[in-house]
Amino acid sequence: MNQILRLTFLLLFLVLLSACGNGDEIQTNIIGNPVHTDSNPYSSEVALKNGDIVLGSSIQNLEKFYEFITNMEVGEPDAIRVTSYTNEGAPIYQNLVFNEKIEYTIDFTQDPLFSNKPESIQTTTCDRIVKKLDSDNEAYVLSGCEFQYVGDHFLFTID
Template identity: 40%
Template sequence: MKKFIFIVIISLVAIGIIGCSKSEAYGSEEAIKRGDIVYKNEVVNLERFEQFLINLSNKKEDTIRVTGYTDEGDPIFQDLRFDGEVIHYIFDNSNDEYAGKDKGKETDVCKEVIGKENTQGEIEYLISGCSKDLQNFLIRVEKKD
């Protein structure tokens, strides 16, 4: 009987750990409330992203999270923490059900965020100058006249 109770307790703990492994995932409404720069068909909290760019140019410490969503609604998090010299970057697709073998968190140290105009006349912002030669897409916005 004691062995059975022990197995039940271990099973419940394991289920709890597995169930909580994606606890960081949240939807776009929650992301907006948290102040994330949300990229899903449009950019929400764009002014926060623009302030981050200003802080980069002024060498002022700042941290933002860019949250995008897959077609299935799974969040992709990109955390940028500027320490006054470099950007500590974390790409996290651990909640993406279809990420395959590349699923998880990847960290890097980067130098800048760059904006490039695409063929549709939009500005695409990318994290760049990274030690692992990353150049990941962050957000896309309409070009301001």
């Protein structure tokens, strides 16, 4: 009985301790992406600090994308998050996780136009990323996706 009481107090202490934070932590949604709020915006500066690849007028942290491609080619598990922003400043997240196949998730939950809709988070599994070249740009697309209409959201263009 005494041991159960100690364990109960220890668990209660740990729960209370975990609730004590400095208030600067970023809240995450159901799939682990940062929640963007007026009081705690997920700006491109914060995204870069967190290691995201940020799309805007230029691509920041591009080397992380190339590292992901290299790791994928040699069969090394890896994960990246590509963050872009709507005209209103809401982040759109594209998560790619490689472990033999690519699990691709696009997350529109922070975009007010999609946030309460069932399609605000879409996921598929794909076989590979394919590099396409045209006269001006290098572009990457997902191929061999279980749900290709979801995979078609991913278009990574490098000018």
